[in-house]
Amino acid sequence: MTVPARTIRMEIEYDGTDFSGWQRQSGALPTVQGAIEAALGRIMQENVSIDGAGRTDKGVHARGQVASFATASAMELGRLMHSANSLLPPTIRITAMRPVPDSFHARFSATSREYRYFLLEHPSAIDSRFAGCSRGRPDFAAMNRLAAMLPGTRDFAAFSKEGPDQQGTICTVTSARWYRSGRFYVFRIEANRFLRSMVRFLVAGMIETGMGRIDEAEFAKMLESTRRLPNLKPADAAGLFLWKVRYRA
Amino acid sequence: MTVPARTIRMEIEYDGTDFSGWQRQSGALPTVQGAIEAALGRIMQENVSIDGAGRTDKGVHARGQVASFATASAMELGRLMHSANSLLPPTIRITAMRPVPDSFHARFSATSREYRYFLLEHPSAIDSRFAGCSRGRPDFAAMNRLAAMLPGTRDFAAFSKEGPDQQGTICTVTSARWYRSGRFYVFRIEANRFLRSMVRFLVAGMIETGMGRIDEAEFAKMLESTRRLPNLKPADAAGLFLWKVRYRA
Known part of the structure; x- marks a missing residue:
């Protein structure tokens, strides 16, 4: 069954102490965006690229980061969130996930x-x-x-x-x-x-x-x-x- | 100059996450007591043995642990505390240090x-x-x-x-x-x-x-x-x- 791509909005909490900031980097430095993309990609078996509302620096934390991504996966969102949180380190938690109109972009719509x-x-x-x-x-x-x-x-x-x-x-x-x-x-x-x-x-x-x-x-x-x-x-x-x-x- | 031994009382705060509890252990496991004894011993150049009021388990934290020790050192206590905190990991802080009567014992007097x-x-x-x-x-x-x-x-x-x-x-x-x-x-x-x-x-x-x-x-x-x-x-x-x-x- 082919499902049209949907846009998903997430809320994310993290303890930034051990991360080199939000933004994905080439190389081995751990970043929050990188960790979440890897977890979602592994679950949905597709390349996932997420956009965050704020590009926090190395060591900065978040209570209410918002990020969005498009996916072709039809997986139920409660299950997706639960699976992602099981794969993520305990210092990153996705606290909410819901579908939004395709026009939504976590960074540009904020x-x-x-x-x-x-x-x-x-x-x-x-x-x-x-x-x-x-x-x-x-x-x-x-x-x-x-x-x-x-x-x-x-x-x-x-x-x-x-x-x-x-x-x-x-x-x-x-x-x-x-x-x-x-x-x-x-x-x-x-x-x-x-x-x-x-x-x-x-x-x-x-x-x-x-x-x-x-x-x-x-x-x-x-x-x-x-x-x-x-x-x-x-x-x-x-x-x-x-x-x-x-x-x- | 020889100084009679004095008894010192300390208050201690720690994030126990990365310690195998309060109590000193043989071997390489990091403990709060072990870390403080090592720091004080290095500064005063004597063997220091401290008694804590509560033997917290592995991973347990303290806001107000109390410990006491006897020392022959005459070092000014503000300086001793400052030096000890410089040597200790940031997850252990000595927050107060003062002389007490020799009859004081952090554990038995509590x-x-x-x-x-x-x-x-x-x-x-x-x-x-x-x-x-x-x-x-x-x-x-x-x-x-x-x-x-x-x-x-x-x-x-x-x-x-x-x-x-x-x-x-x-x-x-x-x-x-x-x-x-x-x-x-x-x-x-x-x-x-x-x-x-x-x-x-x-x-x-x-x-x-x-x-x-x-x-x-x-x-x-x-x-x-x-x-x-x-x-x-x-x-x-x-x-x-x-x-x-x-x-x-």
Whole structure:
């Protein structure tokens, strides 16, 4: 029986610690996309190519990554998801799978991405797997004054590893704020798109300011700049989660 | 300069995932006690033997393990702690260190231990490192009715791996209850002492009952028994934390 190709949408959670990021790479480096494509391909006995909504960097985690793929397989999706999760390492879980119109594309159809960054004052044997560390108490109110500068449409080239051949560095941030949750400082940011390492560069700038090593006016000037900031290192990937991807209802 | 030996008390946090438990072992198996003794010994250039308040099993974590040791070294404790943490793997952190009277012994002086068990309904790529899984929704009220049976002094031999040559199997449980925290069911139990794997056996019995595979009367009968329960496997070590050790004020 021949079945017309269908488009499937997945939600995916992963602990990025031991992966070289989302995106498939040639060679032996383990990536999340590579692991999922291998698992689905083995089950459905076809070449599977999946598109993810966010290309998370090496070591970055996801609570709500979304990916889509086309397949000729008619396999029942509950069974496909269950089989894929049995083959995948326990640090990658497909949490939902459903058919969507062929016009759906996880990356191009997304209207916004939300990231969250978890920060601790001190290294922890348990929590540091999923958090960055400021090594001292940052000025929470100051960090929130900086976060309040972020919403709007601007060129974020200064806060990115994006090369000059990329398709533009203009992003629209719709919300950005820090909140407290237990022993964590959490930064929540939503935008239509993000440049490579952008959240980690922004977080690094806010931590440096919160720790008094950069002043607020300097951070504001960094935001106005469109030249890569030479002295800013991205915050530790361990603290960053791709939290949610939104689509037009 | 000769310094009289002093007794030092430490608080320790660890992610037990990659350790064969707390207790030092001959051979190459990595243990938390072994790692800390090696680090302290290397810094102070003496043989260090530490006593821990709780001998956590392979894979069990600690938020508030307490350990003590005697040393002839006069090294300033802040420096000692900092140096030890630099040598230790990041999954073990000494979080406090202070001198105590020589009569203090982390294990024998402790008046109670508190453990917490974290349980998820479904496996998670991120949370399963620090949680067990019931694979379905347990009956929370039923689990709390079982927990309410636990306080008091009784022989817990049925819920333990303790051999017959051990020093008694009577424990006094002072409090035990389940609560919800986000996506977790958390079991908190405090007792003067715990037998080997006791919390994990109790949790397994409560999960089995909560999932409808054992009825409550049967659990009560298990509590009355003093013979090792042949069909009960301890709950996954990943969910268990030695949370706090208490001492006479």
